[in-house]
Amino acid sequence: xxxxxCMGSSCFSxxxxxxxxxxxxxxxxxxxLALDLSGHLCLGDCSQGPNIRIDGTVYRGMxxxxxxxxxxxxxxxxxxxxxxRS
Numbered sequence: 001x002x003x004x005x006c007m008g009s010s011c012f013s014x015x016x017x018x019x020x021x022x023x024x025x026x027x028x029x030x031x032x033l034a035l036d037l038s039g040h041l042c043l044g045d046c047s048q049g050p051n052i053r054i055d056g057t058v059y060r061g062m063x064x065x066x067x068x069x070x071x072x073x074x075x076x077x078x079x080x081x082x083x084x085r086s
Contacts, residue, residue, distance in 0.1 A: 011049035
């Protein structure tokens with residue numbers, strides 16, 4: 001799963017600094033998951049931030065209490081697709 005975090009000043013000041021900490025901790029706690037984390041200067045919707053893109057889908061206004069559930073949900077969807085392709 002590819003996770004892209006907006007590192008632009010607007011999103012970062014709106015909470016992506018906290019989201020980054022959560023994602024890093026989640027990746028550390030779940031080394032069995034294939035998670036690729038990267039940062040981008042802007043995902044193009046600053047007024048709706050903080051923004052995060054997971055496997056090509058942008059999630060706007062992401063809150064720290066929603067993040068891990070969103071990653072788990074997307075991970076389960078990815079696993080389901082991979083099983084169907086096998």
